[in-house]
Amino acid sequence: MLIDFFEEVRAAGVPATPRELLDLIRGLQADLAFAEIDDFYLLARTCLVKDEKYYDRFDLAFSSYFKGIGSLDELLEKVIPDEWLRQTFEKFLSEEDRKKIKSLGSLEKLMEEFKKRLEEQKERHAGGSKWIGTGGTSPFGHGGYHPEGIRVGGESKNRSAAKVWEKREFRNFDDSLSLGNRNIQVALKRLRQFARTGAAEELDLDSTIKATARNAGYLDLKMVREKHNSVKVLLLLDVGGSMDDHIEMVEELFTACRTEFKHLEHYYFHNCLYESVWKDNNRRFNERIPTMDLIHKYGPDYKVIFVGDASMSPYEIAVAGGSVEHFNQEPGQVWLKRVTNNWKKTVWLNPVPEKYWGYTQSISMINQLMEKRMYPLTIEGLDAAMKELVK
Amino acid sequence: MKFTGTKNYVATEELQLAVNAAITLQRPLLIKGEPGTGKTLLAEEVAAALDMPLITWHVKSTTKAQQGLYEYDAVSRLRDSQLGTDKVHDISNYIVPGKLWEAFTSEKQAVLLIDEVDKADIEFPNDLLLELDRMEFYVYETQETIKASQRPLVIITSNNEKELPDAFLRRCFFHYIRFPDRETMQQIVDVHFPNVQQELVEKALAVFYDLRDIAGLKKKPSTSELVDWIKLLMSDELARDQLLSKDASSSVPPLSGALVKNEQDAGLLERLAFMMRRQNS
Numbered sequence: 001m002l003i004d005f006f007e008e009v010r011a012a013g014v015p016a017t018p019r020e021l022l023d024l025i026r027g028l029q030a031d032l033a034f035a036e037i038d039d040f041y042l043l044a045r046t047c048l049v050k051d052e053k054y055y056d057r058f059d060l061a062f063s064s065y066f067k068g069i070g071s072l073d074e075l076l077e078k079v080i081p082d083e084w085l086r087q088t089f090e091k092f093l094s095e096e097d098r099k100k101i102k103s104l105g106s107l108e109k110l111m112e113e114f115k116k117r118l119e120e121q122k123e124r125h126a127g128g129s130k131w132i133g134t135g136g137t138s139p140f141g142h143g144g145y146h147p148e149g150i151r152v153g154g155e156s157k158n159r160s161a162a163k164v165w166e167k168r169e170f171r172n173f174d175d176s177l178s179l180g181n182r183n184i185q186v187a188l189k190r191l192r193q194f195a196r197t198g199a200a201e202e203l204d205l206d207s208t209i210k211a212t213a214r215n216a217g218y219l220d221l222k223m224v225r226e227k228h229n230s231v232k233v234l235l236l237l238d239v240g241g242s243m244d245d246h247i248e249m250v251e252e253l254f255t256a257c258r259t260e261f262k263h264l265e266h267y268y269f270h271n272c273l274y275e276s277v278w279k280d281n282n283r284r285f286n287e288r289i290p291t292m293d294l295i296h297k298y299g300p301d302y303k304v305i306f307v308g309d310a311s312m313s314p315y316e317i318a319v320a321g322g323s324v325e326h327f328n329q330e331p332g333q334v335w336l337k338r339v340t341n342n343w344k345k346t347v348w349l350n351p352v353p354e355k356y357w358g359y360t361q362s363i364s365m366i367n368q369l370m371e372k373r374m375y376p377l378t379i380e381g382l383d384a385a386m387k388e389l390v391k
Numbered sequence: 392m393k394f395t396g397t398k399n400y401v402a403t404e405e406l407q408l409a410v411n412a413a414i415t416l417q418r419p420l421l422i423k424g425e426p427g428t429g430k431t432l433l434a435e436e437v438a439a440a441l442d443m444p445l446i447t448w449h450v451k452s453t454t455k456a457q458q459g460l461y462e463y464d465a466v467s468r469l470r471d472s473q474l475g476t477d478k479v480h481d482i483s484n485y486i487v488p489g490k491l492w493e494a495f496t497s498e499k500q501a502v503l504l505i506d507e508v509d510k511a512d513i514e515f516p517n518d519l520l521l522e523l524d525r526m527e528f529y530v531y532e533t534q535e536t537i538k539a540s541q542r543p544l545v546i547i548t549s550n551n552e553k554e555l556p557d558a559f560l561r562r563c564f565f566h567y568i569r570f571p572d573r574e575t576m577q578q579i580v581d582v583h584f585p586n587v588q589q590e591l592v593e594k595a596l597a598v599f600y601d602l603r604d605i606a607g608l609k610k611k612p613s614t615s616e617l618v619d620w621i622k623l624l625m626s627d628e629l630a631r632d633q634l635l636s637k638d639a640s641s642s643v644p645p646l647s648g649a650l651v652k653n654e655q656d657a658g659l660l661e662r663l664a665f666m667m668r669r670q671n672s
Contacts, residue, residue: 017561023416030415032408042408050560052423052567182554185513203466212469219473221466259553 005065009048012061016048023047037066184256187379190386191261191303192229200225232263234298234343238308239268239281246351249377250307253349257305265298271312272332272366273339274323291335295342303389304339306348310366310374317365336369346370347385351377392441400429400436401571401578409566410437419523419545421508421560424568427613430548433568434504437546444497446543447504448490450511456518459489459505460528460537483533491522495539502544509549516559524562571614573600583618587625594634595621598644602651608659612650620649642668 006021024047033039041062049058200223211220235257237250257264267277267289276288315322317332340346348366350357354376357363367374373388375381394410396402402410410433413420422430438445448459468485471478478484488496494503508516522528526539547563549555571579573596580592595617603611612620623646624631630645643664644650651657 015557019561023418023564026416027412032412032415038404039408042405043412046409046412046564046566050421050563050565051554055567182513182556185553189513205465208469219470 005044006048008065009044009058009061012057014049014054014057014061020048184253184379184382185260187382187386188256188260190383191231191233191389202226229260229262231261232298232302233257233261233265234294234302234304235264235266236273236277236304236306236308237266237268238271238306238310240270242309242311243351246309246377249351253307253377253382265302267294269308270325271308272316272323273306273335274326274328274332275330275335291338295338298343300343302343302345304343304346305385305389306346306370307377308348308350309352310348310350310363311352311360312362314361314365317362317369333365333369336366340370345389345391346373347388348374349377349381349385350374353378354381394437394440397436397440399582400432401575401582402433402436403569403571403575406433406566406568409564413546413564414441414544416564417542417544419547419563421547421549421555421563421565422568423549423551423565425570425611425613426550427615428568428570429614430568431504431506434502434506434546434548437544438502441502441544443544444499444501445504446490446494446497446501447506449506450508450515452510452512454511454515456515456522457489459491459519460522461489461492461530462487463532486530486532491519491528492537494543494545495526495537497541497543500541500543502546505545505547507550508547509552509555513553513556517556520558520562570603576614576617579614580618580621584621584625587621591624591631591635592621595624598634599650602644602660605659605663608651608656610652610656612652616650616652620646623649 002021002025006016009016024044027033027043027047028040033043044062045055045058049055202224204222204224207222207224208220211222212218214220235254237254243250254266257266267279268281268284269277273291275292276290277294278284278288280287312324313322316324317336320329320331321327322331348370350363352360352363357367357374363374373385375385375388392414393407394402394414395407409420412418422433424430434447435445437443463482464485464487468479468482490503494501523545526542527536529536576596576599577592580587580596584592599612599617599620602608624634627646633645643660647657647660651660
């Protein structure tokens with residue numbers, strides 16, 4: 001019965017699955033949200049949405065799907081003759097409600113009550129509230145979620161007029177990024193080099209058994225050091241200028257790297273690598289670190305990952321003095337060569353989609369300099385880059 | 392069986408519905424939210440309110456899913472064999488039940504809290520899929536199946552440090568605890584300090600929400616910090632007077648160390664206060 005709604009939610013980009021729809025229906029069967037659109041909203045959200053970043057999309061889908069239901073109560077009064085309403089009413093009443101009606105005296109009385117409530121609603125919020133319409137007054141084809149759901153008798157919770165799903169409070173959380181953090185981490189996982197370091201704390205069962213056997217049955221415990229990912233990563237990030245378009249993507253990558261690698265060093269550069277880099281963008285003009293120091297400091301066992309769009313004027317790569325920010329004694333390509341010579345494992349991740357690479361000369365130049373080890377900043381690209389690094 | 396909050400814990404209607412849905416449909420409930428908004432507390436309060444035993448499994452970065460089921464203590468068995476103890480012949484003596492086992496076999500239906508699931512390895516949730524779904528697992532050593540007699544109510548908290556795998560999310564209900572609005576916050580404070588001066592609370596809340604609005608704070612103060620702060624204010628008359636008498640915006644709030652927990656943020660506050668003073672004079 002909720003298929004349309006479910007489709008709408010999925011169309012809005014919330015990754016909900018049939019399993020979750022069934023959960024929602026089960027929840028309705030269990031009377032968790034009975035003819036009360038606020039409750040239904042909450043229940044549907046609890047069941048269908050599994051990440052707060054989708055709350056906003058869900059709210060949008062919800063309000064677009066249920067738009068118009070709020071004005072149903074007016075329609076109800078205008079269009080439907082009392083007689084007819086009463087009939088539909090009776091049809092929709094459940095066993096329980098029938099009992100309640102009996103206790104109320106008569107259907108007449110109930111109708112009065114119902115009308116009174118309609119009146120009340122309209123006074124309180126202009127344009128009517130949604131709650132009364134939600135009862136799946138399905139004669140109108142609005143596909144209410146609970147066909148037998150006109151809530152007669154019983155308490156209505158008169159909530160504040162603002163509808164939660166129309167406030168869209170979770171606007172900021174939506175990220176819509178092509179790379180999910182988890183996907184990045186899974187891709188980065190490829191870049192693991194296990195080595196045993198630190199104190200010997202883990203019991204090495206195999207050698208313990210061997211040693212014990214050799215020891216004529218007397219226990220001889222053997223410990224080993226725990227396995228750690230010992231891969232060392234040097235991250236060089238392009239900032240500013242055309243990179244501003246890709247900030248979110250790069251941030252996500254950076255965060256994922258931070259959690260994944262214990263030995264991670266990062267430095268910034270602008271457009272192309274020159275004789276110095278910096279660690280803090282606020283102090284980029286005062287606290288620069290010579291690139292030569294990097295080459296001396298970090299051994300050849302480091303893996304180097306460049307992140308940049310490589311989109312610039314070709315002069316910035318090929319000519320001394322070509323930099324947009326300062327006068328560089330040596331052209332950028334000399335520095336890039338030095339890096340690739342020093343660290344055998346070097347890749348360049350480019351947030352610009354691969355299909356556009358051919359249109360920018362500097363991208364092909366850098367790709368050439370990197371010996372074709374430039375990869376797009378997508379999951380596949382990242383995966384391929386990590387494979388290259390562990391090769 | 393319905394959860395409606397307790398006298399120590401203010402649960403919004405949203406949260407109540409999520410908890411009740413999890414109870415009724417017997418699904419794990421995944422709770423996210425800013426640190427300090429009462430995620431862990433929720434499980435304790437649900438257990439207390441529904442009179443169910445609480446079993447807590449704190450997850451660390453080294454926690455393995457298997458540890459929640461059971462562990463086979465091979466070492467002590469080996470040791471016992473040296474001493475020739477009788478119990479060495481029965482392997483079940485060396486199976487140490489984990490938290491899940493405990494929850495499954497609990498006499499009363501239990502609340503199982505899996506705290507900070509995001510701390511563990513990225514594959515950790517995947518390793519628990521079947522166990523949480525069917526509420527049963529197999530013990531290889533003794534060749535028996537442990538099956539939950541009453542499905543425990545599973546509450547899982549996450550601080551969002553890692554994203555959780557989709558397959559895992561599909562099996563859970565999800566609720567994001569929003570930061571409480573002023574009204575709810577007032578209720579929370581009332582619950583914790585029933586006889587505190589109303590004026591003080593109002594002032595404190597004003598300062599607190601102003602502080603949360605400052606852009607650039609690394610860690611915004613949360614509910615638990617507010618509660619601590621008010622506790623401190625109540626015990627320190629000087630600070631209390633300072634808060635009540637002075638114009639709060641022109642100085643760093645008294646005892647701000649309870650609200651702001653790192654140097655940069657403290658520095659930021661001082662700079663802001665300095666700027667305010669200069670503007671005022």
